[in-house]
Amino acid sequence: MIFLKSDEEIELLRISNQIVAKTLAEIAKVIAPGVTTAQLDRIAEEFIRDNGAVPGFKGYGGFPGSICTSVNEQIVHGIPSDKVVLQDGDIISVDCGAYINGFHGDSAYTFCVGEVKPEIRDLLRTTKESLYKGIEMAQEGKRLGDVGNAIQTYCESRAYSVVREMIGHGVGRDLHEAPEVPNYGRKGNGPMLKSGMTIAIEPMINLGTRHLVIEKDGWTTRTLDRKPSAHFEHSVAIRKGKADILSSFEYIEQVTGTI
Numbered sequence: 001m002i003f004l005k006s007d008e009e010i011e012l013l014r015i016s017n018q019i020v021a022k023t024l025a026e027i028a029k030v031i032a033p034g035v036t037t038a039q040l041d042r043i044a045e046e047f048i049r050d051n052g053a054v055p056g057f058k059g060y061g062g063f064p065g066s067i068c069t070s071v072n073e074q075i076v077h078g079i080p081s082d083k084v085v086l087q088d089g090d091i092i093s094v095d096c097g098a099y100i101n102g103f104h105g106d107s108a109y110t111f112c113v114g115e116v117k118p119e120i121r122d123l124l125r126t127t128k129e130s131l132y133k134g135i136e137m138a139q140e141g142k143r144l145g146d147v148g149n150a151i152q153t154y155c156e157s158r159a160y161s162v163v164r165e166m167i168g169h170g171v172g173r174d175l176h177e178a179p180e181v182p183n184y185g186r187k188g189n190g191p192m193l194k195s196g197m198t199i200a201i202e203p204m205i206n207l208g209t210r211h212l213v214i215e216k217d218g219w220t221t222r223t224l225d226r227k228p229s230a231h232f233e234h235s236v237a238i239r240k241g242k243a244d245i246l247s248s249f250e251y252i253e254q255v256t257g258t259i
């Protein structure tokens with residue numbers, strides 16, 4: 001069942017997502033060689049709680065962190081750890097959730113650590129651009145296949161691969177609601193998009209093979225060939241003519257500049 005949100009509910013979702021956006025910017029300020037992913041997790045949790053919210057991921061399905069920290073070949077769901085020390089040239093995808101007023105915010109961004117190789121920066125740039133290609137299609141009267149197709153076509157035309165097993169989702173009172181939002185698909189296929197639907201669109205795009213492995217910890221998902229993977233996510237409300245993006249990369253990019 002897909003829940004349509006009222007205008008008031010969409011404003012509450014915006015509040016949750018703006019806390020996420022600002023949390024990711026706090027993380028951006030400290031990402032550097034020598035920093036551990038556990039340090040990032042502590043900063044995120046403290047900032048989320050200082051803003052009156054609760055980390056939406058902590059305890060979700062037993063996940064131990066407030067954020068997911070996925071380094072290099074890790075695609076998503078990396079567990080923050082004091083053993084993971086960021087190195088110059090790494091990339092790190094940080095996925096963050098904040099829960100307040102009964103609604104979940106959900107957004108992710110992939111950061112560069114120090115000097116990153118141009119071919120990997122290109123992967124990040126394309127993944128972020130593909131998210132906005134998908135968002136362009138996320139409007140009333142289009143279908144979910146149009147969103148996935150836009151992301152897939154854009155990334156595959158640049159010879160990257162699209163992860164299939166992990167996808168976006170509806171978002172609202174629950175972190176994961178219907179519908180499923182794949183990052184691939186056929187034009188004109190899938191559920192019709194209606195004003196008031198709120199979805200998290202989150203391309204996970206690989207430099208090499210699309211295939212993945214889940215590590216023994218039961219969470220960390222990495223590419224089979226250990227080549228890098230990027231992940232960008234916005235929560236959006238479907239509207240007529242144009243999606244309303246509820247999360248934001250603006251605060252992050254005030255810190256980092258654009259990729």
Ligand code: MG
Binds near residue numbers: 096202
């Ligand atoms: Mg997320």
Ligand code: MG
Binds near residue numbers: 106202
């Ligand atoms: Mg999500």
